[in-house]
Amino acid sequence: MPPRRAEPDVSPGPGSPEVRDALAAAAEAWLAHLGVERGVAGNTLAAYRRDVRRWCDFVRRSGRRAPAEVTEADVSAFVVGLRTEVGLSAASTARALAAVRGLHRFLLAEGTVDADVTREVRAPSLPRRLPKAIAVDAVLRLVQAPDTTTPLGLRDRALLELLYATGARISEIVQLDVDDVVGSDGEVVHVVRLTGKGGKQRAVPVGSHARAALDAYLVRGRPALGGSDARALFRNSRGGRLSRQSAWAVLRRAADTAGLPEPGGPPVGPHLLRHSFATHLIEAGADVRVVQELLGHASVATTQVYTHVSVDALREVYATSHPRAR
Template identity: 55%
Template sequence: MERFLDHLRVERGLAANTLEAYRRDLARYRAFLLGRGVRDGAMAAAEDVRGFVAHLSAAVHGDGRRYRASSVARALSAVRAFHRFLVREGLAGDDPSAGVVRPRLPRSLPRPISVEEAARLLDGPEDPSPVGLRDRAILELLYGSGLRISELVGLDVDDLDLEEGSVRVLGKGGREREVPVGRAARDALARYLSAGRPALASARSRGALFLNHRGGRLTRQGCARILARRARAAGIEARVTPHTLRHSFATHLLEGGADVRVVQELLGHASVATTQVYTLVTRAHLREVYLTAHPRARRPTTAGGR
């Protein structure tokens, strides 16, 4: 399995978080196989893979919650990739996972905040402190450019081109893309770079764009806490995470008339099918507005049309 993980890291260039997810899922698979007396993954049979899927589907976390179907599906994807690798490398004769049915996933649509809620979040009281300038720049960039949280905290100062209005982003699978930065985000970033970051910087900062109060690179968890705090202050009741702003970025662009393939490029999705889930959100929103606003959308008509 270590050889397979090396392949993912070196040849496919997967991100550290994705690699760690593969490692966890394959460690569970290895432990399950050992429990059935299978000491070599190349010797696993289809019933072993099906048994692993059934085992995960019935398993519970330490707090009593059952594994979600999406978690089981992700683990099966890792197992399939592992067995395909063994066949490709000549280490196994066949792929025992090929005929195993993937768990049926319930359709889960993204939950963006509204345009009005986004305005409340971003247009809150100005905080001229270094941390306040940093937080405003983070919010404007997350919503204004649709970055993943891992992309945002991984940014270096040199990735920004405020004059051109763009940011260079290293996305999933090591794919690099250039994303536009709007006027509001450019202004917030300029203020942070001139008056915020210098006050936070220390010898350990190096090129990191967003810094914590100790001068180190801001973490994903730190960024999530910032956003949760700002959402509460703006009176937004729904849970708002960094990915919520990414959902909102995509949904609001499509509602404004943007082409789905343009949104795909901005989000850094490898497939347009991933982006098209946001078109379902906008259709759901249109239907909700219609049913709420049109006088004859819900009310049954009487005989004779009166």
């Protein structure tokens, strides 16, 4: 009887599509879980999707046969490679590791793996960056920069006033509808409800200057911009909802008109008015936990960074005012 031939190995080999697809499918399930059940914002989900796709490709090239074969050393090598080969910043690398960690915790909870191989892997140290604010007079120049003789100028003034009045993120402002800022009496509300990260809502007062700017825009500006989106508070020139990118462009144009950034001053960024809002409140004596609620921070530790900015301001005043400070 002739010897029996060995059966060919048909299990997924190193870097096989089956392995890639298994991990990729798990990643898509995890992302769906974040979006549907956890309410993670779309921009965050898009960043996580890029990160886990990069991780799936790395695992495939490493020759692992299944997610359960991934090791802590693989995760560490991935993190190192992001810094040295891909050239990502420490912050972007830390975010990528957070995405990989979230995926593997999901795999553990689903019973796909027996251990979390990411648990002991450390993210790169992030440089401590204090938020930069501009002075009150610079804020006034900024919000007054738009030409309020035009519908778009009225919109831009209302947008900038509302950003500074509430300390909101640009993404939170552009998703507002008219009904969010106009009460049943037809007047602009004194308190607006903003929807932040994870769908968490918070109530934030709206000052008189912002209410006046909103009223002028709603009466004379918004109707002139057309109405392809009947609900959106801030419309673009075609009548649709103003995008986050376009709102950021409004801030940049106003900054150019206002002569910002000033020499030695902070660069103009999408959070410039948010940082200024928080810093000015802290410097005026507002309680840090109140500012935490207004900003929508989950932890007071995130808000406390503004107290350091305030201390720096106090030191500057002391150094220039006390007769024996120097």
